[in-house]
Structures are given as structure tokens and as C-alpha cells.
Amino acid sequence: MTGAAPRDARRLTLILLFMPFALWMLLLILLPHLGVAFLSLREKTGPRQYGFGFGNYWKFFSEPIYWTLLLRTAATSLLVTALTLVAAFPVAWYIAKIAAGRSKAALFLLCLLPLWVSDLVRAFGWVVLLRETGLLSRALQGLGLVSGPVEFLYNDAAVVLGLVYTVILFMVVPLVSTLDGMDDSLIEAARNLGGTRLTVFRRVVLPYAMPGVVSGSILVFMLTAGSYLTPALLGGKNAMWFTEAIYQQFVTRYNWEMGSTFGILLLAFTSGIVWLALRLTGQTLAGTMGRA
Structure with missing residues (x-):
């Protein structure tokens, strides 16, 4: 009986912690x-009459504008993920392998600073920079590079730029976590064996960092595909995002059934892309998230 009490206490503690x-x-x-x-x-x-079926899904696939918008959003999200990886890897490498002591902590803190500001304020910050009367347009006019105001907003490029800035931290953190555990002697051994920098990166660094690359890419892709504020403010009507179509169905048209269909399809489609990426890279979701 004395041994059962500690086991019951541990079981209760585990349940309370997990609850x-x-x-x-x-x-x-x-x-x-x-x-x-x-x-x-x-x-x-009929009026206030509902049944159950897959009619909403059939309507989605029968309207090319709907599934084309979903494919366009997914393709742009993949582009944002790729650009974020290219931009984040050198930063993560410097923080994990070159910076030391207080400089490493300071650089990591600088990466965290954008999260201290809401998404809305960050998006409007890009509006101030990129609008026709913004800082960038005025700077180009002041340098004599353009003869009049230039509008950098309301296009795909502005949306991609804003999204990369918004989600880059979610790529940096997994990469830093993975690269920080890499033994420097692996790189030194590869260089001593005659490997060039590109070869060492391709054969040693990249395979080791792959869990961080995959986990960061999953986070960035899912956050980008589900983003609403940045595409709405920076892209306008010229760069429609699928989440804006979901918003219109729920709020503008009061069609919650179709809006729910759009949401389920977005989740299923993006999850399918993540599953395919894991299969192609030979990674597992538990393995990547566990090491990152």
C-alpha cells in the first residue's frame, strides 16, 4: 500500500500538468x-433550410477563380518561404557560429524586437515606407532617380517583402537552435580533406541543418498561407490572398458555410504540401520539431 500512494501522486501530478x-x-x-x-x-x-452534403466543395472546384486563388496563394507562400530561408540562413549562421557572449544575445534580441510590435503596426510601417508619398519614393525623388512619385504598394512584390519581414524570425530561431549544436570539428575535418566552402556547405552543413530548415520552412509556410493583415494592407485588390476570400465569405457575404469550406480546403491543401515536403526531404515532423 505504501508503494501505491507515490505512484498515484505521480499519476495525479502528470494529469494536472498535462490538463x-x-x-x-x-x-x-x-x-x-x-x-x-x-x-x-x-x-x-431553401429559406432557413439546410441539408448536408458536399455541395459547397463542388461549388469551389467548379469556380476557377476560387481554386486558382488558392494555388496562387500557395505558390506565393512557397516563394516567401524560399526567400526567407535564403535571408535567414546567414543570420542564423552568424549568431550560432561566429557571434559569442553578449553579441550573440544582442543579435538574438534584435531578431525578437519585431515581435514586440503588433502585425498591424508593422504592416502600416511598410505602408509608410512604400506608399506614393512615402519615405522611399521621396528619397528617390530627392536623389533625382525618378521624376515623380512612385507607388510601391498594392502589388505582389510588396506583399512578398512584407511577409518575409514578418515571418523571418520563425526561420531564424529553428536554424540557430540546430546550428548551435553542430560541432565545429566537422567543418574543420571537411576543409582539411580538401573540401571547398560550397562542398562543405552542401555535404556537411546543410544535411546537419536540415531539421531546422524543414521545421522553419513549415512554420513560415503555414504562417504565410494563413496571413491576412499583410496581404490585405500591402497588396490591396491587385494581390488578392486566399484568406481575404475567406473573410469576404464570412463577413461581407454572411456565407459561413462557404467560408468554412474555404478554411477547411486551405488547411487541407497546405497540410498536403507540408506532407509532400517532408516526404521529399526524408524528414519526419516529430524529428524536425524535436531537434529544432
């Missing part, structure tokens, strides 16, 4: 998604 996470997953993740999935299967058959 907040379980409630968070159930109340904020699982139940809302089940509710959205339920709404997506409702079909309007």
Missing part, C-alpha cells in the same frame, strides 16, 4: 476545427 495543454488543444484547436468542418457540409436548400 492545461489538453484543454488548450480541445477547446481552441479541435472543437473549432470540428465546428468549421460541420458548417462546411451544410447546404442551403
Whole structure:
């Protein structure tokens, strides 16, 4: 009997520690998604009359503008992910392998600073820089490079630039975490064996950093595909994002059934891309998130 009491106490402690996470997953993740999935299967058959079926999904695939917008959003999100990786890798390498002591902490803090400001304020900061009367346009006019105001907003380039700035931290952190555990002797041994910098990077550094690359890419891609504020403010009507179509269905048209369908399809499509990326890279979700 004396041995059962400690076991019961440990079991109760484990349950209490796990309970907040379980409630968070159930109340904020699982139940809302089940509710959205339920709404997506409702079909309007008459005034205030609904049935169940896949009519909303059929309507989505029968309208080219809908699935074309989804494909366009996914392709742009992949581009943002690739550009973010290219921009974040040198930063992560410098923080993990070159900087030391207080400089490493200071650089990491600088990467965290944008998160201290809300997404809305950051997006409007880009508006101030890129609009027709913004700082960049005035600077070009002052240097005599252009004869009049230049509008840099409301196009795909502005959206990509704003998204890369918004999500780059989520690529830097997994890369720093992975590269920081890499033994420098691996690189020295590869150089001593005659490997060039490109060869060492391709054969030693990149394979070791692959869990961080994959986990960071997953985070960046999912955040980018689900972003709303940055594409809406920087892209306008000229760079429509799929999340804006979801917003229109819910808020503008009051069509919650179709909006739910769009949301489920966005989640399924982006999850499929992540699964395909994991298969192509030979990584597992548990392995990448565990090492990053």
C-alpha cells in the first residue's frame, strides 16, 4: 500500500500538468476545427433550410477563380518561404557560429524586437515606407532617380517583402537552435580533406541543418498561407490572398458555410504540401520539431 500512494501522486501530478495543454488543444484547436468542418457540409436548400452534403466543395472546384486563388496563394507562400530561408540562413549562421557572449544575445534580441510590435503596426510601417508619398519614393525623388512619385504598394512584390519581414524570425530561431549544436570539428575535418566552402556547405552543413530548415520552412509556410493583415494592407485588390476570400465569405457575404469550406480546403491543401515536403526531404515532423 505504501508503494501505491507515490505512484498515484505521480499519476495525479502528470494529469494536472498535462490538463492545461489538453484543454488548450480541445477547446481552441479541435472543437473549432470540428465546428468549421460541420458548417462546411451544410447546404442551403431553401429559406432557413439546410441539408448536408458536399455541395459547397463542388461549388469551389467548379469556380476557377476560387481554386486558382488558392494555388496562387500557395505558390506565393512557397516563394516567401524560399526567400526567407535564403535571408535567414546567414543570420542564423552568424549568431550560432561566429557571434559569442553578449553579441550573440544582442543579435538574438534584435531578431525578437519585431515581435514586440503588433502585425498591424508593422504592416502600416511598410505602408509608410512604400506608399506614393512615402519615405522611399521621396528619397528617390530627392536623389533625382525618378521624376515623380512612385507607388510601391498594392502589388505582389510588396506583399512578398512584407511577409518575409514578418515571418523571418520563425526561420531564424529553428536554424540557430540546430546550428548551435553542430560541432565545429566537422567543418574543420571537411576543409582539411580538401573540401571547398560550397562542398562543405552542401555535404556537411546543410544535411546537419536540415531539421531546422524543414521545421522553419513549415512554420513560415503555414504562417504565410494563413496571413491576412499583410496581404490585405500591402497588396490591396491587385494581390488578392486566399484568406481575404475567406473573410469576404464570412463577413461581407454572411456565407459561413462557404467560408468554412474555404478554411477547411486551405488547411487541407497546405497540410498536403507540408506532407509532400517532408516526404521529399526524408524528414519526419516529430524529428524536425524535436531537434529544432
